């Protein structure tokens with residue numbers, strides 16, 4: 184257990200924003216949760232759980248306790264002929280776990296390679312990439328409930344997963360620390376190559392393995408997403424808007440260059456990055472904040488931006504897109 188006051192969060196958020204937390208408390212094992220709730224003064228303050236800070240924008244210092252999740256440990260629960268159930272502590276790096284799975288040929292997770300959050304944060308957000316979402320791999324989630332002082336378990340199918348959404352952003356958002364996630368992974372490798380030109384990227388590989396697919400994905404990601412250690416960012420800043428067919432048609436009639444994708448539910452998805460690009464943000468010469476050259480959905484810190492600079496830039500994007508296309512963009516990033 185580590186406890187500090189007035190603690191810098193700069194190394195703990197991928198936007199590299201220099202904010203401080205009034206109190207910082209690191210949870211490294213389950214006894215630390217006990218120690219935390221016994222410190223009544225801190226327990227009663229506002230609280231923010233942080234994993235790897237790869238989906239958070241700090242716009243000011245945090246008044247309250249930042250609870251850093253450093254719970255670690257991976258263990259195999261079931262090792263069957265065709266699948267494994269692996270329980271992973273929520274503070275483990277999601278991508279290190281994805282690497283371990285690729286090495287051991289535990290399949291299904293490889294398309295999510297390179298996403299830089301914790302295992303707990305990945306579930307909150309229902310992370311997705313290259314046609315895969317974590318919801319398809321979650322067997323069970325264990326969490327500590329600060330309102331009842333109990334550990335509980337919830338099945339993956341009850342987590343109300345949606346597009347970058349889960350029960351942990353709604354009913355279970357306030358008082359819950361996810362402590363571990365049990366994944367069901369297949370031992371049969373059935374590569375998903377239909378999304379993002381993956382088939383093209385791997386076409387010359389004679390025998391495709393989960394590790395080779397992972398490497399191909401990492402290389403595509405590197406070409407599209409700025410390195411957050413140099414240019415702070417949180418991946419996609421906004422969600423891709425989902426519209427009715429009629430609403431999308433209105434837009435494409437006026438702007439035929441806008442590409443749309445039909446969804447299974449009959450609605451239409453419009454890549455937000457495309458709308459931002461068409462508003463000219465790649466040429467915006469703001470000194471502190473920009474959007475990535477190869478993907479306008481990624482808002483990045485040019486170096487010395489404060490959280491409020493990033494937020495102001497994001498608001499400008501929101502307004503411009505709304506004025507031009509009539510589409511309201513919704514942030515994917517948690518704004519604190």
Ligand SMILES: Cc1cc2nc3c(=O)[nH]c(=O)nc-3n(C[C@H](O)[C@H](O)[C@H](O)COP(=O)(O)OP(=O)(O)OC[C@H]3O[C@@H](n4cnc5c(N)ncnc54)[C@H](O)[C@@H]3O)c2cc1C
Nearest residue numbers: 232234235236237238300301303304305310311361417418
């Ligand atoms: C370069 C880059 C690329 C990215 N690419 C993708 C991508 O391809 N697809 C994608 O979906 N996302 C992507 N992301 C976004 C981000 O990595 C994910 O959302 C990630 O899962 C966030 O995890 P985290 O541990 O960093 O969460 P944090 O940012 O620390 O927290 C996010 C939210 O989850 C809550 N939370 C975190 N851990 C817990 C817990 N244990 N219990 C309860 N609540 C918790 C926090 O309170 C907060 O509300 C990218 C980010 C970056 C920087």
